[in-house]
Every structure is written in C-alpha cells, then in structure tokens.
Amino acid sequence: MILGRKAVAVGVVGLLALTACGRGDGGGEGNEASTARPAAGASVNDDPAAGDITVWAMGEEGERLPDFVDGFTQANPEAEVTVTTIPWGDVMTKFQTAVAAGTVPDVIMIGSSFMPTMVATGGLAPVPEGLVDMGDFVEGAADSTVADGVAYGVPWYVETRVLYYRADLAQQAGLEAPKTWDELTAFAQGLVGNGADYGLQLPMGDAEDSSQVILPFFSQAGGVAVEGEEWTLDTDAMVSALEFYGSFFADGLSPLSGYGDTQSNAFIDGTIPTFISGPWMINVLGDLADPEWVEENVETAVVPAGSANNDSYIGGAHLGVFADAPNADGAWKLVRWLSQPETQQAWFDTTNGLPALTTAWDYEPLQSNRRIAVLEEQLANTIAPPTVPSWDELSATLETEAEKVANGVVTPQEAAATIQAKGEALGLGW
Known part of the structure; x- marks a missing residue:
C-alpha cells in the first residue's frame, strides 16, 4: 500500500549562496571549495561494495545497527562496516568538530531536525543521481532532506505523533x-x-x-x-x-x-x-x-x-554521507541497501522503526497492526519543522x-x- 498523504513541508527554501566548505561534487570524490550550489553526485554503480565503511548512529538504532548490517556484509564480502554509537546530545558537536578537522567517518544517521544545520556547514555530500527514487518515500520525510532542489540525505525511518x-x-x-x-x-x-x-x-x-x-x-x-x-x-x-x-x-x-x-x-x-x-x-x-x-x-x-x-508532527531519521567520506562509494551502497523495501521491513522487525519507503508498507506485520494503521493514516497529514x-x-x-x-x-x-x-x-x- 502506498501511503496517501498531504504532508506539508513548511521550510524547504532556497539555499542562497551556499559555499561548499569542502563539499565534493561527485558523491564524496574531490573536495574543492566552490561558490556554486553543488549538483547531485555522480551515480553509484552496482558493483559490490568494498573496503572499510564507518558509520555514526544514535540511540537504539546505533545499538542495533552493528548486528543488522551483517546482511549487507554477507552480500558484499569485501566490505566491512564499523558502527560507532553517538549520544544524541553530542551529535552536532562531534559533527562540526569532525568536519573542521577533516576526520569524518563515511555515513551518519541524521535526526531530521539536524539536517539544515549540517547542510549549512558544508559537511554533507549531495545524494548521487539515481541512488534512490525520492518519490518512493513518505513525502514529508523526503522534503526535509532537500535544500534548493538538492537532497543531502535519504530518509531511513519515520515517526509521527x-x-x-x-x-x-x-x-x-x-x-x-x-x-x-x-x-x-x-x-x-x-x-x-x-x-x-x-x-x-x-x-x-x-x-x-x-x-x-x-x-x-x-x-x-x-x-x-x-x-x-x-x-x-x-x-x-x-x-x-x-x-x-x-x-x-x-x-x-x-x-x-x-x-x-x-x-x-x-x-x-x-x-x-x-x-x-x-x-x-x-x-x-x-x-x-x-x-x-x-x-x-x-x-x-x-x-x-x-x-x-x-x-x-513528523520526525525520524535520514542517512547521509560526508562530503569528505574516506569510502564514499561503499557508504552510498550501504545507504542504498538500507533503503530497499525488504531491508526496511527487516529493520521494522528489529526495532519497530516505521519505514520511510512507502513500498515497504506492503508487509503483513505492518498492515495487520491496528496501532500502525493509525500511524499510517496520520502520516498522510503531517508537518515537518x-x-x-x-x-x-x-x-x-x-x-x-x-x-x-x-x-x-x-x-x-x-x-x-x-x-x-x-x-x-x-x-x-x-
């Protein structure tokens, strides 16, 4: 079932004269400063991911993710994923420090309310062309990843009140x-x-x-x-x-x-x-x-x-990749895997986190739960900060x-x- 919705995005506004501040134009490859708004990064191929992929995540998601990504490494045996759990209260300080020092990991879980500040620092890479179809996500969540027509994150899970x-x-x-x-x-x-x-x-x-x-x-x-x-x-x-x-x-x-x-x-x-x-x-x-x-x-x-x-109110979390990510290719492939319907359904089974991907809602454990039916109905009418x-x-x-x-x-x-x-x-x- 595709979620019907009327979600209002109150603040998707122009990013006026955003300087790159280390933001690359190619999915993390290259980090030359530019006064132009970055385009979406180069497309990511379908080859298996390889190398070390480092992730910062928060809360229960950060605790559950290390075991959960075993499914990704089994499908990509040349890749190794290391997840570091960050307290929610420390996220912005650690983010800003890492960007300034050039010591960033590859992937970061982004609370939806943090997105505009992270974009303004220049620390996030644009989402590569064709990585996902943003039209497949709950619209209120997808809207909150966008600044001046460019998506800087991929919705991961959603919640509403x-x-x-x-x-x-x-x-x-x-x-x-x-x-x-x-x-x-x-x-x-x-x-x-x-x-x-x-x-x-x-x-x-x-x-x-x-x-x-x-x-x-x-x-x-x-x-x-x-x-x-x-x-x-x-x-x-x-x-x-x-x-x-x-x-x-x-x-x-x-x-x-x-x-x-x-x-x-x-x-x-x-x-x-x-x-x-x-x-x-x-x-x-x-x-x-x-x-x-x-x-x-x-x-x-x-x-x-x-x-x-x-x-x-609509909240939740997105997945983003740092502009200077050491392994941007592997990072985006991990984000793409976490954005697949079957992966989001498995994530619901693991954490009860509601899928941001609308096609993932065609899943019996979601459809048979009366409380989730109320949440699905409410997700059709939401307001994002x-x-x-x-x-x-x-x-x-x-x-x-x-x-x-x-x-x-x-x-x-x-x-x-x-x-x-x-x-x-x-x-x-x-």
Missing part, C-alpha cells in the same frame, strides 16, 4: 475519540468530570519541546511558517494555535508542570489519561504496566483537526512564549508578535 487515550476510562465517561479541536476540549472536560485530575497532558517549555505540539496546532489552523524567504508567524493561525494550547492550562485541563516526569505514570494510574506522542510509547507503557494491560485499555487515534487540517538553520533557535522562542501564554503572562497576540520579531532578527540562517 498520535493521540493516546485510556479507552476504558473514556468508555466509562461515554466518550469517543475526538476528531476536532472542540471535541478534544470536550473530551478532556468529560474525563475530568469522571474522576481524572486533568484531561490532557501537554508539553511545556524547551526541555519538553512543546514546539512539536504547537507547530502542528499552527498548521491545523492554516499556518505556514515560511513563505518565500520570510517568516510568517505573526498571523491569525499562530494566535489561534497559542489560544488553543493555552486554553487547556487556563481551564485546568492540563497541568502546568511535571509533564516529563509524570507523563507515563499519570496515564497509567488514570490521573491524566490522554496525551499526544509517538509510536515508542506503546513499549514504554508496556514496560511500566503490562503489555496485556496496554492492549486492553489503551487506544490511539489520529490527532484532532483544526479549521484547516489535522496535521501532526522548517528546514532552515535558524529554526532551532527560533523554536526555543516559540516554546518560551507559549509557556508565558499558558501561565497567563502574555496574550497569544503578544506572543505571536514576539516570535515573529525573533524570526526577522534571525533570518532563515543560511
């Missing part, structure tokens, strides 16, 4: 999964009226990355973060998003503190029986409670729609202003104006 709720408590309260903003408010009110302390958990502030909820609210209200080369955040859509977010705190439907520390336990004990999060939470809840209890009492649904759509370097700093301002709105310190209108002013001061960051 859905609504988790205690189905048993909702049933007792006579409630069905909400489909609109108004219904979400009523759903939270109904749960509080039937014994819950709060109706909905929402993240607050930079530490909890509340932008991953507020950005979808903004899109659901019809907002677009970047138009041309300008931030467009002081709009009715941003005001509506901040009003909606703040209303849950003002009305006592969401707690003003403790989200990160209490989210899972509060959900399990029923004191806050609804939240928005990603697919990993099924395992988290199963570890804390019991998988059988989760199966019986926990349901997921696509996020409720605002006036424009029901976009949710703006793919510009200044988003990281601007998103911190968004989170700070949203927290002020939640605490009644500023109005949504004042917050939207502050966020826009910060965006104008930062520019896009290229």
